[in-house]
Amino acid sequence: MTDRFESILDESISALQAGVPIEEILAEVPDYASELRPLLYAAMVLADPNPELAPEERKAALQAKYMSQVAELPPVLPTFGNKAQAVFRIMRRRLTPKTVLNDLITVTITIFLTLAMTALILSYAAANSLPGDFLYGVKRISENVQLTFAFSAERRTALEDTFNQRRLDEIEELIQQNRAAVVKFKGALNTKVENLWIIEGITVVISNDTLIEGDPQENDMVEVIGLLRTNNVLVADTVKKIR
Amino acid sequence: MKDDLSLLERIKLHDQQALAEVYDRYFDQLYYYINYRLGDSEAAADLAGEVFLALVQALKNGKPPKTSLTGWLYAVARNLAADHIKKQVRTVPLVEDLVADEPPLTDRAYLAQLVPTLKMALRKLTEDQQHVIALRFGQGLSLAETAQIMDKSVGAIKALQHRALASLARFIPAEVNDDG
Known part of the structure; x- marks a missing residue:
């Protein structure tokens, strides 16, 4: 009962402070009117609607006295604990679901753009690399990514042909530069003369260690993995019939 | 606040x-x-x-x-x-001495005359009650703000406010109360 009356009293005081006349407030709660009336009149008498300001000169003089004492305070350097608390407060203010989401989106977009830009620059720089070069792996990864996103069989076949032609061009370039490298390419087996096979116009040496898979015959398509030496001899490691 | x-x-x-x-x-x-x-x-x-x-x-x-x-x-x-x-x-003169003897005027004017009486009566309340009244009616603070400053619960402030106003209401003349 007391709790109920205290709540009604406070609501009535709020209404009084908002300018509602006492009798109107009491009319809303007739059961409590007689008990409430003297309390509301007391509240009205005690209210100070126009509080008096301290004279400006007085306020300024007191401020000057205060600030002169403030000026004598020795400086306090923030401790590690102070700094940690400040960082913690800032983090706590920042850790709302909205800011966390915004931060995640920003970080994700930044990482994505950075990776995309890096990949673009590297693939451009790696375009003319040859087997054995530092960026050659990037070139092959870039080709594999293109093959992954080639969803139609025609597109995939066209890309594979393009990339295989690149492998042949790379071997030509390596031969011209007298460079040694491990190479891999596909092509038609043109002729087989003992241990010298001509595959897609390139002479390939078949050694005793060469692994030959599928008994390839002339005009068959084969895949070759081998070592191109500096004397421009390509020794096959594996020759595999693919169709 | x-x-x-x-x-x-x-x-x-x-x-x-x-x-x-x-x-x-x-x-x-x-x-x-x-x-x-x-x-x-x-x-x-x-x-x-x-x-x-x-x-x-x-x-x-x-x-x-x-x-x-x-x-x-x-x-x-x-x-x-x-x-x-x-x-x-x-x-300070006794509160009872301050109650106006003059005949009641119109409500507002009469209530204005009661301000010194109630302010004196205020000093007879407990320290907590005086503090609540000063914050709530002098400063116009809400219950929650008052509770925060006094480091008490809102319920405790409501109770203090009730007891303080009930004590002070004794100085509100009967004729004002009867007007309603």
Whole structure:
């Protein structure tokens, strides 16, 4: 009962402070009117609607006295604990679901753009690399990514042909530069003369260690993995019939 | 009335700009509060100034406000006002002597005449009750703000407010009550 009356009293005081006349407030709660009336009149008498300001000169003089004492305070350097608390407060203010989401989106977009830009620059720089070069792996990864996103069989076949032609061009370039490298390419087996096979116009040496898979015959398509030496001899490691 | 935690942290580091900000932000409200309690503008200005000097002294002694700057400043203002009232108590006329003998005027004018009587009666209340009345009706603070400053629950403030008004309502003449 007391709790109920205290709540009604406070609501009535709020209404009084908002300018509602006492009798109107009491009319809303007739059961409590007689008990409430003297309390509301007391509240009205005690209210100070126009509080008096301290004279400006007085306020300024007191401020000057205060600030002169403030000026004598020795400086306090923030401790590690102070700094940690400040960082913690800032983090706590920042850790709302909205800011966390915004931060995640920003970080994700930044990482994505950075990776995309890096990949673009590297693939451009790696375009003319040859087997054995530092960026050659990037070139092959870039080709594999293109093959992954080639969803139609025609597109995939066209890309594979393009990339295989690149492998042949790379071997030509390596031969011209007298460079040694491990190479891999596909092509038609043109002729087989003992241990010298001509595959897609390139002479390939078949050694005793060469692994030959599928008994390839002339005009068959084969895949070759081998070592191109500096004397421009390509020794096959594996020759595999693919169709 | 929201307590500024970063302001409190800065004053703990004796940041002069923050301490100047404290004065600008709190002087007027502390002056209102003390003046409401004392009804003496001269003494209220002096005591409001003393609140800030007490803050400097607390910082010098390495005992700054811990969690609530507002609560700390009002607690000092309350103690200074209470001490001042105690010193004056012998010179204050009895409440009963202050009740107007004149015939009732119109409501507003009559109620205005009751202000000194109720202000004197206010001094007979407990310290907590006086503090609640000064904050709620002198400063116009909400229950929640008052509870925050006094470091009590809203329910406790409601109860204090009720008891204080019930005591003061005894000085509201019957003819005013009968008018409704």
